[in-house]
Amino acid sequence: MAKEEPYDRWHKSRPRAGEPECREHPGLVPSGEHGCEKRWQARWRDENGRQRSKNFPKNKKTAALAFQRSQRAAVEEGRDPFPHRGRKSSSGTPTIAEYIETFLSRHEGREGTVKTYGYRLRGKVVPVLGSRLVGDVKRGEYRDFFTEIKAGGIPDTTRSGVKKALSAMLSMAVEDGYLEGNPVSGIRLPKGSGRGVRLAWKHVIALAEEIDPRYELLIWYGALQALRSMEAAGVRRPDMETAAGKQLVEEQRQRGKAVPLKTEASQAVLDVGSFLLDKYKAHMARWRAPLSTAALRKREKRGLPPVPEEYGDLVTVTRYWTPVRENALCRAFDLAKERARVRGVEIPKKATFRDLRHFADAVLVASGLEPRKVQARMRHARLAETLDTYGYLVWEVDWENAPASFEELYGIAAPAGLPEVALTPRAERERRSSQRPR
Structure with a gap:
């Protein structure tokens, strides 16, 4: 057996x-x-x-x-594997587990949002509070619940997501008359240590150099423009070329298909620095030049389909001229980390593509940029979301390892108080690098 x-x-x-x-x-x-x-x-x-x-x-x-x-x-044995779910109360007031299912069935958000809420509520809330009636759990008990999951090693961002989903569910319970007010609203989460991933410029540069060259531009989209992985994979030519010095963020790619962004606030027009523009032009010249007739014939002989017109505007594609998918980018990112470690750059083992977005926020905050401008770059609907989600991401920036000056990297004027090394232009950095003994 x-x-x-x-x-x-x-x-x-x-x-x-x-x-x-x-x-x-x-x-x-x-x-x-x-x-x-x-x-x-x-x-x-x-x-x-x-x-x-x-x-x-x-x-x-x-x-x-x-x-x-x-x-x-x-x-x-005929027992319910999930005894909390679906338990009915004798008073007519639903249990938390029961009302979670009601909330998810009535939520009018995007399919991905509902799925994420379901994962967080069923996985974190139901095992602890699922059997309790909606109106019986007090504010202090919810505070104790968040403290308990913090002690269990749940990362800050995950706890913030659980609170957001739970608050949305309880707000609906208020509208339905089960509660007089939302007991979770206003609760400040206990601070934790986060995931402990702190990237530096030397890490970002090593990742860009070691990842599959087709995906190098995606690293810079994450570190400079704070794009999420599939937002970076969904960048199109018109997004970069419609307005000089600007980038439009209008859609993302999921499973190869164009889908709406995470929120309405995610749609934005971002400033683009000269450094990223140069990387974009070099990328397009190398990887997105039209296929020759001979190349198209070779694809046909190998049994590969012709390049669909719908992919023609995508900036980054795979070796098969198809959209970059999450799992492919994840593997390429992990392989780049391994190669960087071989050459002596110790990139944190838990680092993921999303940490490039965290890095972008940390650099902007550490540089003294106004909070509203940081919010605009992160594309959050509310300033509180920027501060709550990324407020703990504060560390010193290794500007001596940066590839260019602040303005060349981000396309915005450098804040007052930046060190002189952060203002050193790209040409001067390259000249100094070439003069160093090897």
């Missing part, structure tokens, strides 16, 4: 003969999800025979196996 194990999302369970082994885990063949998100997946079938699953981090294999066994045992 085969040993019971949780499903390994990072490796193929039935690899084909001759497929290359995983460099990190010898004897296994990496899957398309290797290195991304959570590795272990507990699987079981419910009373209707439908497969259910829950993912766990790479260092939680034992927890995933224990959870899988408990869920399978509950189904075999």
Whole structure:
């Protein structure tokens, strides 16, 4: 009888003969999800025979196996694997778990937002407060709840997201008459240490140099324009060329398709520095020149489809001239980190593409830029969102390693009080670099 194990999302369970082994885990063949998100997946079938699953981090294999066994045992014994969900109250007031489902079914936001809210509420709130009636949980208990999940090692950004989802749900409960006021509104989250990822200019430059050259421009979009990964992948020619010195942010790419941005506030016109413009021009000249007739014939011989016209305006594409997807960018980013470490640049192991956005915010705040201008660059609807989400990201900036001056990098006037090294232009930095002994 085969040993019971949780499903390994990072490796193929039935690899084909001759497929290359995983460099990190010898004897296994990496899957398309290797290195991304959570590795272990507990699987079981419910009373209707439908497969259910829950993912766990790479260092939680034992927890995933224990959870899988408990869920399978509950189904075999006829018990509810999730006893909190759907429990009805005798008074007519719903439980928190019950009202969460009502809230998610009535929420009018984007599909991705509803999915994220569901993940946060079901995963974090239901196990602790799910059996309580909506009107019975007091403000102090919610404060204790946030303190408890902080003690459990939940990152600051995740706790902020849980609070946002919970507050939205309780606001609907107020409208429905179950509460007189929102007990979560105004609660200040206990400060934590965050994920501990602090990038510097030397890290950003190393990532740009070591990543697949086709994706180098994406690194600069994240570090300078504070774009999210799929916003960077969705940049089009008109976004960069419609107005001189400006970049339009109007859409993103998800699974290769153009979709709306995360929020309405995410749509913006950003200043572009001369450094990024030069990188853009070099990228377009090298990677986005029209394919020759010979190249098109070669694609046809290899069985590759013609380049769709809808991808013609995309600034960054894969080697197959298709949109960059999240998992491909994640793998390229992780590989760039490994290469940078080989050459002696110790990039934090937990660093992800999103940390480039955090880096952009930290540089602007440390430079003394006005909070409203930082908010505009981060494209937040409210200033409080910028301060609450990224307020803990404050550290010294290694301007001596920056590739250009502040104005050349961000396209905005340098704030007063910046050190002289932050004002050194790109040409002077390159001249000094060429004179250093190797």
